[in-house]
Amino acid sequence: MREIKFRAWDKKKKQMLGEFNTDDFVGSEELPDNNTRDLIWLQYIGLKDKNGVKIYEGDIVKYIYPGTGTERIDEVKFITGCFIPDIWRNQEAEVIGNIYENKELLK
Numbered sequence: 001m002r003e004i005k006f007r008a009w010d011k012k013k014k015q016m017l018g019e020f021n022t023d024d025f026v027g028s029e030e031l032p033d034n035n036t037r038d039l040i041w042l043q044y045i046g047l048k049d050k051n052g053v054k055i056y057e058g059d060i061v062k063y064i065y066p067g068t069g070t071e072r073i074d075e076v077k078f079i080t081g082c083f084i085p086d087i088w089r090n091q092e093a094e095v096i097g098n099i100y101e102n103k104e105l106l107k
Contacts, residue, residue, distance in 0.1 A: 003021070003044060004021060005044040006041050006042060006043050008020070008042065009058070010039055040058075042058045043057050043078065045076060047087065049093050050091060050093060055095055058100065059099075060074070060076075060095070060098060061073070061095055061096065066086075072085070073096070073106065
């Protein structure tokens, strides 16, 4: 069973907040004023990159596209019940940033 963990992007402070599991949501002092309207929640996808970094929604990953051998850079998204891109078999996937702090990496 995979870990259910989240991190949050604080839209007001423009910073990423730590890692939370489902037990952390109630009465957490780390959450700013417990005002979740200013937060964008990003779920851990259950995988780590080649350097052992946990991969979350909104991360920007560099990986080798299956079948072609070409290098790609994409945002991790949850679409229609699965995380895109499908990198679970890709041993060379690497988190290089996230869409909130490093959007320019997608250009």
